[in-house]
Amino acid sequence: MAHHVLTQKRRGLLVWAIVMYCFLYLPIAILIVFSFNSAKSGIVWKGFTINWFIKLFHDQSIMLALRNSLEIAFMTTVGSTIIGTMAALAMYKYQFRGKALLKGVVYIPVIIPEIVVGVSLLSFFALLKISLGVTTITIAHIAFCLSYVIIIVQARLYGFDRSLEEASMDLGANRYKTFFYITLPVIAPGIISAALLCFTLSIDDFVITFFTQGPNSTTLPVKIYSMVKFGVSPVVNAISTIFLLVTTVAVVLVARLERK
Numbered sequence: 001m002a003h004h005v006l007t008q009k010r011r012g013l014l015v016w017a018i019v020m021y022c023f024l025y026l027p028i029a030i031l032i033v034f035s036f037n038s039a040k041s042g043i044v045w046k047g048f049t050i051n052w053f054i055k056l057f058h059d060q061s062i063m064l065a066l067r068n069s070l071e072i073a074f075m076t077t078v079g080s081t082i083i084g085t086m087a088a089l090a091m092y093k094y095q096f097r098g099k100a101l102l103k104g105v106v107y108i109p110v111i112i113p114e115i116v117v118g119v120s121l122l123s124f125f126a127l128l129k130i131s132l133g134v135t136t137i138t139i140a141h142i143a144f145c146l147s148y149v150i151i152i153v154q155a156r157l158y159g160f161d162r163s164l165e166e167a168s169m170d171l172g173a174n175r176y177k178t179f180f181y182i183t184l185p186v187i188a189p190g191i192i193s194a195a196l197l198c199f200t201l202s203i204d205d206f207v208i209t210f211f212t213q214g215p216n217s218t219t220l221p222v223k224i225y226s227m228v229k230f231g232v233s234p235v236v237n238a239i240s241t242i243f244l245l246v247t248t249v250a251v252v253l254v255a256r257l258e259r260k
Contacts, residue, residue: 028244035237052238062239064216065223072134072219073202076141081195083142084149085187091150092157109147117144118211125212132214140212141205145198152197156190200250204243 035053039046056062091099109117121140122132130136160183168178184191206221213222220239227236 031237032241032244035234035241037234037237040234052234053242056235056238056242059235062220062223062235065218065220068134068217069203069220072138072141073199075138076145076202077195077199079138079142080145080149080198081191084146084194085153085191087146088150088153088157089183092154106147106150109144110151114144114205114207115211118208121208122211132212133217134214136212136214137209137217137219140208141202144205144208145201148197148201149194152194153187153190156187160186196250196253200247204247 034045036048036050037045038049038051091102118140121136121143125132125136164182164186165178168182169175173181203219204221205219206225209219209222210225213219218226220243224236224239224243227233
């Protein structure tokens with residue numbers, strides 16, 4: 001009897017899980033399918049085509065937005081990964097006044113809504129009279145992604161055996177050699193995971209970018225939003241499909257690195 005009840009519960013949970021996954025991912029699947037639809041309306045299926053992807057790559061404004069997104073994402077990834085890794089190492093290795101407070105502050109950008117971060121950064125740039133553009137977007141994205149890098153790298157460091165560093169230095173290696181030959185290879189999966197996550201967060205971001213963008217610095221998410229306001233075009237579906245593909249690949253790579 002108990003086994004029968006347990007089986008029913010498992011089946012109920014399985015059905016509920018399937019319903020929830022369909023609710024979450026079925027609209028995305030429909031969007032991907034209709035990006036290959038030959039109909040302009042995008043509502044009725046009229047045949048398979050890749051013309052919308054061809055049209056997408058011939059649209060200069062979209063290509064400019066894509067280039068801006070990639071440039072900002074690349075600079076954000078490099079900047080936030082380097083600064084965040086250095087900060088994580090400093091917080092892990094050294095004891096200093098206010099360390100506990102700093103650890104708490106690191107989580108603030110992760111917890112608070114992005115609109116708060118965007119408005120505060122806009123006020124900061126306005127106070128310093130900094131012209132909005134690609135530079136301000138990059139600075140804003142680095143400020144937002146730093147917390148994620150510190151959290152991920154710190155998690156990797158806390159599983160690191162510091163006796164390996166001590167053994168290396170006892171055998172004659174200096175701090176730099178110990179870092180590059182011992183510490184860095186061990187924490188490298190965490191650093192790469194953080195870098196991929198930063199790239200994904202930056203290239204997908206809309207809210208912070210919307211508040212910190214300037215002339216000729218429109219990114220792809222903002223461009224998609226401006227296009228959607230005039231109706232959902234199959235070109236928007238094509239852009240979204242490419243975006244989903246890039247983001248999914250990055251997330252899968254992060255998951256595999258974290259698992260290793």
